[in-house]
Amino acid sequence: MKDICYSNEACIDCRTNPTRGNLRAMSAPANPTSPQYWKSLINQSAIRFFILRALWDKDSYGYILSKEIEETSWGFCKPTESTLYPALKDLEKRGLIHSSTIKANSRQRKMYHITETGRLAFRTAAKTWGEIIPAIRKSTTL
DSSP states (O other): OEEEOOOSSOOHHHHHOGGGTTEEEOSSOSOTTSHHHHHHHHHHHHHHHHHHHHHHHSOEEHHHHHHHHHHHTTTSOOOOHHHHHHHHHHHHHTTSEEEEEEEETTEEEEEEEEOHHHHHHHHHHHHHHHHHHHHHHHHTOO
16 A cells, blocks of 8 residues: 655655556555554654664664664664665765665675764754653644
8 A cells, every 4th residue: 555755855755666657565554543543653753863872882783773672762662774764865865874885794784874964863863852842742632
């Protein structure tokens, strides 16, 4: 099922596959009354925050990043390859992280490192999330 991409600018899927226009496959059901729909939308934003947080202290690679994100988010964000790698690619394109290929145990791994711009972006994101979370808490009390 396809749904409209609601990002303010073209999402990574739309930029890399222009024939899809501003449509993209959503990993969650397109039913706004489904909790999975809302979790998916929140996860698409929060995953970038948690990637930057995970890379704050040490460089890492995809599999370990996904485990750290799941742990840090208390299980809310459970990155899959289809959510993690496009987010990593987007952050790298924006200069917030950079990658290098290393050889580990006779395997090649792509290691990710947060840049100074990424550190600044994380501080800004943390401040912004800190401002909106109280409003969300207040708004969810019905």
